[in-house]
Amino acid sequence: MALFNIAELMATLGPGQRLLGIDPGAKSVGIALSDVMRMVASPYGALKREKLSVMAGKIKGISREHGVAGIIAGLPLSLDGTFGPAAQAARDWSLALADLTGIPTAMWDERMSSSVVNRTLIGEADMSRKKRAEVVDKMAAAYMLQGALDRYASQSRPSWFNEEG
Numbered sequence: 001m002a003l004f005n006i007a008e009l010m011a012t013l014g015p016g017q018r019l020l021g022i023d024p025g026a027k028s029v030g031i032a033l034s035d036v037m038r039m040v041a042s043p044y045g046a047l048k049r050e051k052l053s054v055m056a057g058k059i060k061g062i063s064r065e066h067g068v069a070g071i072i073a074g075l076p077l078s079l080d081g082t083f084g085p086a087a088q089a090a091r092d093w094s095l096a097l098a099d100l101t102g103i104p105t106a107m108w109d110e111r112m113s114s115s116v117v118n119r120t121l122i123g124e125a126d127m128s129r130k131k132r133a134e135v136v137d138k139m140a141a142a143y144m145l146q147g148a149l150d151r152y153a154s155q156s157r158p159s160w161f162n163e164e165g
Helices: 006-012 052-066 085-101 113-123 129-155
Strands: 018-024 028-034 041-048 068-075 105-109
Touching: 006 068, 006 105, 006 129, 018 041, 018 052, 018 085, 018 129, 028 052, 028 129, 041 052, 041 129, 052 068, 052 085, 068 085, 068 129, 085 105, 105 129
Parallel strands: 018 068, 068 105
Antiparallel strands: 018 028, 028 041
């Protein structure tokens, strides 16, 4: 299955179908869910990184349980926006995941998502390192998915929406 851009992916979705956000990390994969209106992303959980076929089965099960019809997977571009080895590995992983699950998938720039979440958890929530490790992956997935939802919403508004008057 080919990877879609966000607009193409959204066009495949029916009313009430959710999106699943995935932030693939080296040790675990953060999971987030959109609401049925695809306006708000919420942290769902994290899966231990294991064989892709096993992970695909778990992701497919979560998707069935929650009415997910599309995946937004994190794309770790380099800080300067270039497509480096980490981005290529994430792209290959996402393509294989889309093939194994049969769920349409798009990728979204997730640069700095874990860093932003960690800073927020340290500064605002005053969380210890151990507690942060338990939540950072799913929070980063929600942060990344919310960014994609917000960008799509801002681009899909009618032209009159932004006019002053």
